[in-house]
Amino acid sequence: MTRFHAAHSLTEALALLHEETDTRPMAGGTDILVRMRRSPPAVPLTLIGIEGVPELQGIREEPSWLSIGAATPFAAIAASPLIAAHAPLLQDAARAVGAPAIRNMATLGGNLCTASPAGDSLPPLYVLDAEVELASKAGRRRMAVSDFILGPGETQLEPGEILCRVLVPHAPPIARCQFEKVGRRRSLAIAVASFAGLLRVDGAGRIAGARFAFGSVGPAAVTVPEAEALLRGQLAVQPDPAAVERAVLAVCATVRPIDDLRASASYRRALAGNLLRRFLSPPSSPGLNAATGHASHG
Amino acid sequence: MADAVSALAVGWPETRADARAKAEGREPYAADLYPEGVLWAGAVRPGARLGIAHGRIQRIGTAAAEALPGVLKVLTAKDVPGTNRQGIVHKDMPVLADGKIRYVGDPVALVIATSREELEEAIRLVEVDIEPLPAVYDPDTALADGAPKVHEERAGNILAAAGIRVGGGADALAQCDAVVEGVFETPVQAHGFLETENGVACREADGSLTITASTQAPFRDRLEIGHALGVPFEHIRVIAPCLGGGFGGKDGATVQCLLALAALNTGGRPVKMQWSREENLLAGYRRHACRIEYRLGAMRDGRLHAVHCRLVYDTGAYAHLGGEVMALGMEHAGGPYRIPHVRIEGKCVYTNNPVAGAMRAFGVAQATFAFESMMDVLAAKLGADPLELRRQNALRPGDTNCAGVVLENSVGIGGCLELIAGHPHWTGRAAWKAAAPPGKRRGVGLASVFNAAGYGANVRDAAIAKVELTADGRILVYNAVADMGQGNASAFVQMAGHILAQDASRVEVRQPDTAAAYPSGSSSASRTTFTFGNALIAACTQLKARLINRAGLLLFVDDDTALELVPGKVVHAPSRRETALAQLASFMRPEERCCLGEFVAPLCRDTAGAGNGFFVGFPHVIFSYGAHLARVEADLATGAITAVDYVAATDGGRVINPVMFEQQVHGGVAQGLGYALMEDLATRQGQVLATDFASYPMPGALDLPDIVSLACESEERTGPFGMKGIGEVAMNGPLPAVANALADACGVRLWRAPLTPERVWQALDQAAGQARESAA
Incomplete structure (x- = not known):
């Protein structure tokens, strides 16, 4: 039978992870409990509850970054003025997670450790160049989110290690950003495809930096540096359609979607391209200062 | 409560009898035991x-x-x-x-x-x-010569095969000025009830x-x-x-x-x-997948002339009510229209898929997708307005329907279409469509629907109601037909209170118990409130007469008309005397305080030879009708359809309770939109692919539009207080209405449900490809 220990500090959580065998850290439990029900583990697990650990909670502005405790639930991210100011893309993604009850339980760190290709927070964190901080009895280490996630369900998290913070580095202002999630319904949906994009511009309104990441179209969130490079120098409000089409083609050629119950690979591939095209050809060209993203879900 | 003294009244939006107990979590379900x-x-x-x-x-x-x-x-x-x-x-x-x-x-x-x-x-x-x-996973394979048999004794894996022929049958298609045709496929749908x-x-x-x-x-x-x-x-x-x-x-x-x-x-x-949810999706019953081949013909002036369709239902491994589901779908396959020449052929086929059985709009939801899509295709071919074409051909009392039955009961499809015709969502559709945001297309679609009530011929459709004056002077209704949430038990409380002039605090209902209630049919087939309600009226009318009689004995009054039942008592106004119901109860023996009422629903005994091969459940005489309108927005980048607004005009006869009526329509439309847009309990090699509500999506609140419910109140003379059952009829409209709205929006028509974003995108992509080719 599964055992459960609630930890009250990071030190205690790390100690419990070491003392017991077959332990797993658990925050909101919205993924791990569902997985354990679907396929009961071969050996009984001991779950170490970390949602009550103070060091893993909260959103703080620090000199170099915005620090988000790994056990911060999505509901808090969705409601945070700090997130709205520094990482609106992540806020839109947080609002697209599950439904209110899920968002009250599910945490940002959990979403990363689950490492689902469909994880809603992944594309925004990739384009924001976010990092994770991991703690173990041996100390702490940091790495980019895109390095942390290795593939479906696979991360660099070692046994005995806990993901404790997500760090969104301060960066030059973003002119426009958008998160979009296409699912089979508008809530409680697993993404068929998702998209996070942002543009930075120079003084002349030309794209100085474009970043895109796509969810559910590869083993992890997919970035397409080639497409990003193709758009450099284009007018952000009205990029050259030929450049847009080249970027769309690059995306369609790069993503590696699969067929599953929710959608086919060919649809996902086209969708990834369409979501980028829509982002780059905004129907009602919003002002360059409109820094808030717009989440929409199919 | 200030209004505790006013008697319940049929036709009023009385609070559901179960509302408080359910809101407070006190209503006992079987799962609570x-x-x-x-x-x-x-x-x-x-x-x-x-x-x-x-x-x-x-x-x-x-x-x-x-x-x-x-x-x-x-x-x-x-x-x-x-x-x-x-x-x-x-x-x-x-x-x-x-x-x-x-x-x-x-x-x-x-x-x-x-x-x-x-x-x-x-x-x-x-x-x-x-x-x-060796196994068979689809009807075509199951019907092929030499196919493995699901049941050894069932040759050809056929559970049921039947036909309907009216007038000249399919041959009359040759006389038509315009003929349209299509092949439709509908998915398996799960009931998705909360209590497994x-x-x-x-x-x-x-x-x-x-x-x-x-x-x-x-x-x-x-x-x-x-x-x-x-x-x-x-x-x-x-x-x-x-x-x-x-x-x-x-x-x-x-x-x-x-x-x-x-x-x-x-x-x-x-x-x-x-059962767990996984077990429910694996072993529970489900809606039949169906393939429908359809040909519909009309004269130049828009009169429907002939229809020919073939329906093949996949019933899975066991019969359940598969033959009856097929029969009901066939009976509705011509739509609520006058069509002089009809040929409908149906097969219900065993496969090694999970067991399909009864589900709201029992075989009819499948057929409605086909005939209402065809009506729009026909309207386009004739250059006719889709609403006008439906009005022109809508059934009227006295007409013969597509199953060869002469309609002697209420027929409100015409009135429902009038309500839609006058609704701003219809009259203002051009402006609304033109205001579509960039990257989106808007469309408005219609569907005429109908759904039979009752078991149909050759099945006794009966109920026995018991009502009791309890020892403490209250009214107790012994419900014999389960309340699955549709509110029939609340309707019974309202009817009993209305007849016996008692307020909500003095009428109670006891849910079915075969040791206390009396043999009655199932809660199904849009017949629950209709059949039991009629029996209950008989029981309450008898009890009322008995209470007046006993009050007359106690009060020494011989004129019944001077005695009046009011909440809690019987009063004699001329002498200002009264007797409390509790006092009356003490004056009566237990068996005197109970009355039974019985009812057998009207059945069709003359089908003019229109059907052959039917076992039971064909045909019917009472139908509810509806006209639906969907306003949808299609996202050209994703193929996703959003149902933006919905209007359902429903003829369910007289309305017992307007709020419960609206709840039934809302629920039916919501479940219908799930069927239209996302639900598909698919299998591969007989294995169910979905295991839970994450892999079997059903619509949530954000997926559903505002649903306007309009009542078109015909008077059904055989119904309790003039009502007809509406538990199922609303389920039929959303799929064809949304499919028609999509065609109106984007010019693409989907023949296979659900209308998922991916299928819409494929259709749009294909249409764009064809447009490019023809331009080149």
Whole structure:
């Protein structure tokens, strides 16, 4: 039978992870409990509850970054003025997670450790160049989110290690950003495809930096540096359609979607391209200062 | 409460009798029962685990499971005392599989344990060897020569095959000025009720069985259990508390026979069975997938002239009500229109897929997709307005419908279409469409719908109601038809209060119990409130007369017209005297305080030879009607369709309670939109692909539009207070209305449901490709 220990500090959580065998850290439990029900583990697990650990909670502005405790639930991210100011893309993604009850339980760190290709927070964190901080009895280490996630369900998290913070580095202002999630319904949906994009511009309104990441179209969130490079120098409000089409083609050629119950690979591939095209050809060209993203879900 | 003294009145939006108890979590459901010392029973369904949908059972190893502490028994087919066959019309479904499994959910053993955890462990430990047999996973393969047989005795895997012919049949298509045709496919849909299949059973000291279950048919359950297990039905008591949803999925045996079998083996200890969601999606009933070939012909002036269609329903491994589902779909396949020449052919086919059975809009939702899509295709071909074409051909009283039945009951389709014609969403459609945001297209679609009420010919559709004046002077209705949430029990309270002039605090309802209520049909077929309500009117009218008579005796009054029932008492206005109902009750013996009323629904006895091959349930005489309008927005980048607004005009005769009427329409439209847009309980090689509500999406609040419900009140002379059942009719509209709206928006038509973003995108992509080709 599964055992459960609630930890009250990071030190205690790390100690419990070491003392017991077959332990797993658990925050909101919205993924791990569902997985354990679907396929009961071969050996009984001991779950170490970390949602009550103070060091893993909260959103703080620090000199170099915005620090988000790994056990911060999505509901808090969705409601945070700090997130709205520094990482609106992540806020839109947080609002697209599950439904209110899920968002009250599910945490940002959990979403990363689950490492689902469909994880809603992944594309925004990739384009924001976010990092994770991991703690173990041996100390702490940091790495980019895109390095942390290795593939479906696979991360660099070692046994005995806990993901404790997500760090969104301060960066030059973003002119426009958008998160979009296409699912089979508008809530409680697993993404068929998702998209996070942002543009930075120079003084002349030309794209100085474009970043895109796509969810559910590869083993992890997919970035397409080639497409990003193709758009450099284009007018952000009205990029050259030929450049847009080249970027769309690059995306369609790069993503590696699969067929599953929710959608086919060919649809996902086209969708990834369409979501980028829509982002780059905004129907009602919003002002360059409109820094808030717009989440929409199919 | 200030208004506690006003009597309940039919036609008013009285508060549902169950509202407070349900809101407060006090309403007892079967799933809430945990009797002292209860044991747990669960089925071993090896097909999913082994990946085998059709196979011969070679060995069932129970020793390891039986050796577990906490396991009482592991039963197999040899332990089933009766025929080991269940089924409503056709008894073809084993309680525990003997010989072979015919689909992935077939149970081969029943485990009884002292806790749920031990039960689950024991179920895993039962070893089952099954030799795979060649299988059939779709009707075409099942119908092919030499196909493997699902049931040895069923040649060609045909459960039912029937035909309808009116006028000159299909030959008349040759006389038409315009003929349109199409092939439609509809998905399997899950009922998706919150309370999964469950119950508790106990063998009493006298040897009888008491079963409390989440069931739509407590009286019929007794017969089914008795037949399967060889127990006289009079030794079986079934109690049916409020259901946490049913939609047809609890019409027929789910847990009943398994639970009764368990209770025969526990030495008098109560035993509980509760299916998980996974088990519900694996072994529960579901809506039939259907393929429909359709040809519809009209004259130049828009008059429909002939229709020819073929419907093939996939019933899965067992009959359940498959033949009847097919029959009802066929009976509606011509739409609510006047068509002089009709040919409809239907087949219901066994496959090794999970068992399809009853579900809200029983076979009709499938057919409606076809005929209402065809009406729009025809309108386009004729250059006619889709609403005008429907109005022109809408059935009127006295017309002959597509099943050859002359309509002698109320027919409100014309009135429903008028309500839509005048609605701003229809009259203002051009402006609304033109205001579509960039990257989106908007469209408005219509659907005319109808749905029969009652069991149909050759099945006795009857109910017996009992009403009692309790010893303390209150009114108690003995409901015999389960309330699965549709509100029939509340309607009965309202009717009884109306007739007996009592307020809500003085009328109670007792949910079905075969030991207290009287034999009545199931809660199904849009017949629940209609049939039982009529019986209840008879019972209440009799009780009213009796109370007036007894009050006259007590008050020495011989003029009945001077005596009036009011809340809590009978008053004699001329003398200002009165007698409280409690006092009247003390003046009466227990048997005097009870009245029974009976009703048998009207049946069609003359079909003018229109149908052949039907077993039971064809044809019907009473129909509810509706006209639906959907406003949708299609996202060209994703293919996603958003239902933005919805209007449903419904003819359900006179409305008993406007709020409950609206709730039924809202629920039907919501479930229909799920069917239209996302629900598809697909299988591959007989294996169910979805295991939960994450992999089987149903619409949530954000997916549903504002739904406007308009009542078109015809007067149904055979109905209680003039009403007709509307439990199903609204379910039929959304799929065709949305498909028509999509075609209006984007010029693409989908022939296969659900209309997922991917399918819409493919259709848009294909249309764009064709446009490019023709431009080149």
